Every structure is written in C-alpha cells, then in structure tokens.
Amino acid sequence: MNVVKPGQRVRGSSTGRPIMVLLDLLGRRWSLRILWELHQSPANFRELQSRCEGLSPSVLNTRLNELREARLLENGDQGYQLSRLGMELIEQFLPLTQWAESWAANLEPPEEN
Template identity: 45%
Template sequence: MRSANDREPAESADESSNAPVLAAIDLLGQRWMLRVVWELEPGPLGFLELRRRMGNCSSSMLSNRLQQLQAAGLLEKLGPKGSYELTIAGIRLGEALQPLWDWSEIWTDRPHDFRWP
C-alpha cells in the first residue's frame, strides 16, 4: 500500500488520472454519490423509489449522479424506464467500502471513546 509520502499531490484533474485512487476519490467524493451506491447495494430500485430514499436530494441532482455513475460503469439502467442496479464494479465498490461502513457504526455509537473493540 502506498503512503501519502510516496507521491506528489495532484495539481489538476488531468494529473489525478495517473493515480486511480485519486480519480475514484474525485468521483465518489461528490455529494450523494456514495449514498446512491448505498441505496442500490441491496438490489435494483426505480428512480422514484430511489429519490424517496435519498431524502432531500433533488430529482435533477439524483439524475445527474445516476448519469455520472453510469458513465463510470458503476451502475446500469434496466430498460428505458427501468430500475437502476449496481454493475459488478459497483458491487465491488460496495464490498470495498464495507470496512468503512462497519467502522462508522462503531464510531456513531462512541465517537469519543478511543478504546474500540
């Protein structure tokens, strides 16, 4: 695993394309991106149901995020007016994020307790 000291900071989006992890962070760090992955992890959802689960995410923002995730190969739309589902790459992303989700459950229970299990 590389450390932060092994590379120079990226100065532009073009330079981050040379570091796949930076490209992933740039994509997934945008508001609502990981929430979409989270909501689709259990299985396909239609736009309206996904929008309902996303709380205060506007329809236009959700549509934009779905398009970006499709372009990145992380989800696909089933049919012209169908549901959205994660691709194999999206499923693998969810698996990669599982330790973060596990950590967050402990953190929300005891954010200031440094004696973790």
C-alpha cells in the same frame, strides 16, 4: 456530462491517479448515498429519489449519468442497479463500515460512575 477518467485532473490531484479520480467521483454530493441505496435493492428513478430524501431530480439525473458512465451502476429489469464493478466497490466499503462503527463507539463519552 462526462465523468473524469483516470489520468485526468481532479480536485486535489493534478496527476489523475485512479484512487484520486474515484475519491473525486464518490465525494460528489449524493454519489455514495445513491450507491448505498442501490446496494440495498434496485430502484427506478422515483423510488431512488424517495429513498434519498431531499435529492432534487436534476442532481439525481446527473449523478446517475456519472455513475453509469463510470460503470458503477446500470439499468436492469427493476430499474437502476449496481453493476459488477459497483458491487465490488461496495464490498470494499464493508470493512470500512465496520471500522466506522467501532470508531463511532470510541468517540462516545465514557460512562460516569
């Protein structure tokens, strides 16, 4: 399976702008979870599948191939790991993670007196 590259049509974008291609890739089932798990530490196939409870081997294999082709992860001495680009992507998500925590706290109902 070939990952779609910038300039090619993706869901929601006929122009294939890089941000739309990235969002399409990250919006695929399990993609973000795989990246997040590998951000914690490298893992071999079985360990990664165990960390992503409920992920079938075929979907994991497909996502790993897509993410490798997109150069977001690579094979290392300890199994799959984030590439330099993958680490940069996760660093971009950290402020969004902080924002999401604040957002979630604001959604909680106010305490009653």
